Amino acid sequence: MRTSVIALIGCSVALLVTIAAVAQAPSVDTERVLTERFGFSATDLAQVRAGQTVTKTAPIEGPELAVFGAVRIPDDKERLVRWIRDIEGFRKAADVGVSRKLQVPPAINDFGDLSLNADELAALQKCKPGDCGLRLGDRGIARFQTDVDWSAADAGRRANLVARQLLLSYTEAYLRGGDGALGAAHDEREPRRVADDFHALLQNATNLNALASPLATYLERYPAAPSVPIEGFLYWAKGGVGPEPSITLHHLVIQRDQGSGIFIADKQLYASRYVDASLLMLWLAPPPDGRGYYLLAGLRARSTMLEGFTARMFRGKIEEESRSYIQIYLDWLRKSLSPA
Numbered sequence: 001m002r003t004s005v006i007a008l009i010g011c012s013v014a015l016l017v018t019i020a021a022v023a024q025a026p027s028v029d030t031e032r033v034l035t036e037r038f039g040f041s042a043t044d045l046a047q048v049r050a051g052q053t054v055t056k057t058a059p060i061e062g063p064e065l066a067v068f069g070a071v072r073i074p075d076d077k078e079r080l081v082r083w084i085r086d087i088e089g090f091r092k093a094a095d096v097g098v099s100r101k102l103q104v105p106p107a108i109n110d111f112g113d114l115s116l117n118a119d120e121l122a123a124l125q126k127c128k129p130g131d132c133g134l135r136l137g138d139r140g141i142a143r144f145q146t147d148v149d150w151s152a153a154d155a156g157r158r159a160n161l162v163a164r165q166l167l168l169s170y171t172e173a174y175l176r177g178g179d180g181a182l183g184a185a186h187d188e189r190e191p192r193r194v195a196d197d198f199h200a201l202l203q204n205a206t207n208l209n210a211l212a213s214p215l216a217t218y219l220e221r222y223p224a225a226p227s228v229p230i231e232g233f234l235y236w237a238k239g240g241v242g243p244e245p246s247i248t249l250h251h252l253v254i255q256r257d258q259g260s261g262i263f264i265a266d267k268q269l270y271a272s273r274y275v276d277a278s279l280l281m282l283w284l285a286p287p288p289d290g291r292g293y294y295l296l297a298g299l300r301a302r303s304t305m306l307e308g309f310t311a312r313m314f315r316g317k318i319e320e321e322s323r324s325y326i327q328i329y330l331d332w333l334r335k336s337l338s339p340a
Contacts, residue, residue, distance in 0.1 A: 028257075028261065028285065029288075030285040030286065030287060030288075030294050030296075031045055031287075031288060033285075034048070034070060034296075038056060038068060038070075039056065040054065040056075040070075048070050048071065048072055048294065049072060049287070050072075051071065051072050051074070051334065052071070053069055053070070053071040053327055053330045053331050053334070054069060054070055054071075055067065055068065055069030055323045055324075055326045055327045055330070056068060056069065056323070057319045057320070057322070057323050060204075062306070062307070063276075063302050063303060063304060063306045063307045064201065064204065064300060064301065064302045064306065065300070065301055065306060065315075065318065065319055065322060066298065066299065066300040066301075067298070067299050067319065067322045067323045067325075067326050068296065068297065068298035068299070068326065069296070069297055069298075069323075069326040069327060069329075069330050070294055070295065070296045070297075070330075071294070071295050071330040071331070071333070071334050072287060072292055072293070072294055072295070072334075073284075073292050073293055073294075073295050073333070073334055073337050073338070074291065074292040074338055074339065075292055075293075075337045075338065075339065077262055077284040077293045079337060080284060080295070080333070080337060081254060081262060081264070081284075084252070084254075084264055085254070087099055087101055087233075087235050087252065088100060088101060088235075091237060091239075093336065094332065096239045097237065097238050097239035097245070098113050098114075098237065098238050099235055099236065099237035099238070099239075100113060100235060100236055100237075101233055101234075101235045102171060102233065102234045102235060102236070104233075105172075105175070106168060106171045106172065106175075106234070107168070108164060108165065108168050110168070110236075111163075111164035111167050111168060111236065112164070114160070114163060114164050114167065114236065114238065114247065115160055115238075116156070116159055116160055116163055117245065119244060120133075120134065120245070120272075121155070121156055121159055124144045124148075124159060125144075125150045125155075127141045127144060127145070128141060128145075129141055129186045129191075130186055130187075130188065130189050130190075131187075131188075132186070132187040133187070134187065134272045134273065135185040135187045135270075135271060135272055135273065135276075136185060136186070136187060136272075137183045137184055137185055137186055137191070138184075138186050138191070139183070140166050141186065143162050143165075143166065144159060144162055147162050148162060163247075167236060167247070167249060167270075170182065170249060170269070170270060171234060171249065171269075174222075174234075174249075174251070174269055175223060175234075176223070177223070178195075178221065178222045178223050178224075179194055179195035179198050179199065179220070179222070179269075180195045182194035182195065182269065182270070185276070188304065192276060192304070194269075194270070194276075194277070197276040197277035197302050198220075198267075198277040198279075198302075199220060200277075200302065201277045201278075201279065201300060201302050202216055202219065202220050205300070214226070214227045214228045215228070215255065215263070215265075218230060218253075219253075219265065219267060219279070222251070228255060229255065229256065230253055230254075230255055231253070231254040231255070232251060232252055232253040232254065233251075233252055234249070234250065234251050234252070234269075235249075235250050235252065236248065236249045236250070237250065244273055245273075246271050246272050246273040246274060246275075247270075247271070247272040248268060248270060248271045248272070249268070249269040249270040249271075250266055250267065250268055250269060251266075251267040251269055252264070252265070252266050252267075253265045253266075253267070260286050261283060261284060261285045261286065262283075262284040263281065263282065263283055263284075264281070264282040264284070265279060265280065265281050265282075266279065266280040266281075267279050274303060274305060275301050275302070275303050276302050276303050276304060277301070277302040278299065278300065278301035278302065279299075279300055280297070280298070280299050281297070281298050282295065282296070282297050283295075283296040295330065295333065295334075297326055297329060297330055298326075299322065299326065301322075305318075306318070
C-alpha cells in the first residue's frame with residue numbers, strides 16, 4: 001500500500017459530512033444516501049453492491065477539497081472498529097510510518113519515538129515568524145531558536161526534545177480548551193488560528209449542522225461534554241503526503257448512531273506541513289440485504305496550498321490524486337477485512 005494513503009486519510013487527517021448527517025436517522029437507506037447526496041448512478045450502486053470501490057470528488061472551490069468513496073465489506077463491522085481502536089497496529093499494517101496512542105493524561109514518554117529528520121532540522125534552524133518550512137506558532141519558533149544551540153554537536157537531540165515538549169503542551173492545551181487553545185500557525189506572512197480554519201470547515205458542512213447538530217457541536221466545542229455517547233482518544237503520527245514527511249496530531253472519535261451504523265471521525269489537530277484543517281469520516285452502514293456493511297469514507301481538508309492562481313491551475317490534479325488515495329484506502333480495507 002502506498003505510504004501516502006493513511007497520512008492523507010488520517011492527517012491528517014477531512015469530513016464526509018452528509019453521510020454523518022443523514023445517518024443519524026434510525027432507519028437510513030444507505031443506497032438512497034449515495035444516490036441523492038453523492039450522485040451515485042445505478043451503475044455506481046451496482047458496482048458497490050458487487051464489492052467494487054466507487055469514488056468521487058465534490059465540486060468545491062476555494063481553500064478546501066472534499067473526496068469520498070464507498071465499498072461493500074463482507075464482514076462484521078465490529079472487526080474494523082476493533083482494528084482502528086488499535087491505531088498503532090492499524091497504521092503498521094498499512095506500512096505508513098510510526099504512530100502512538102496517547103495516555104490519559106498524556107506524558108512526554110508518549111512522544112519518545114518522535115524524531116526529526118535532517119530536512120526538518122534544517123528547516124527549523126532557519127525558522128522565523130512568517131517564514132518557516134514547518135507549521136509552527138511564534139512561541140514554538142522561539143523555542144527552537146532559544147532552546148537549541150544549532151552549532152552544538154547535540155543540536156539534533158535538543159531539537160527533538162523541544163519538538164516532543166511542544167507536542168505534549170499542544171495536546172494538553174487541546175484537552176483543557178479545545179480548538180481555541182491551539183493558537184495560531186505563523187509559517188506564512190499572516191498567522192492563521194487553528195480554530196478559525198477548523199470551524200470554517202465545519203460551517204461549510206451544512207448538512208452536518210442541519211441534520212446532525214450534536215455531532216457537529218461536539219467536534220466544534222470539545223472538551224464540552226457530548227450530548228451523545230462518544231468513545232475517543234488522541235494519537236500522533238509521522239508519515240507524509242508528497243516528498244516530505246508530516247508530523248500530525250489527531251483526535252479519533254467513535255460514535256454509534258440510533259440505528260445500526262457506526263461513525264469513525266478522525267479530526268486533525270495539528271500537521272507540520274500542507275494541511276491547515278481536515279476531518280475524515282468513516283460510516284459503517286447497513287446494506288439493504290443486511291449482509292456485511294457498506295463502508296463510506298470521506299475526507300474534507302482545508303489548506304492555503306489550494307488558494308491563489310497557481311493552486312487553481314493544479315487543483316484538478318490535486319483532487320484526482322486525493323480521490324485516488326481514497327480508492328487505494330478502501331480497496332486495501334476491503335482486501336484486509338474480507339474472509340480468507
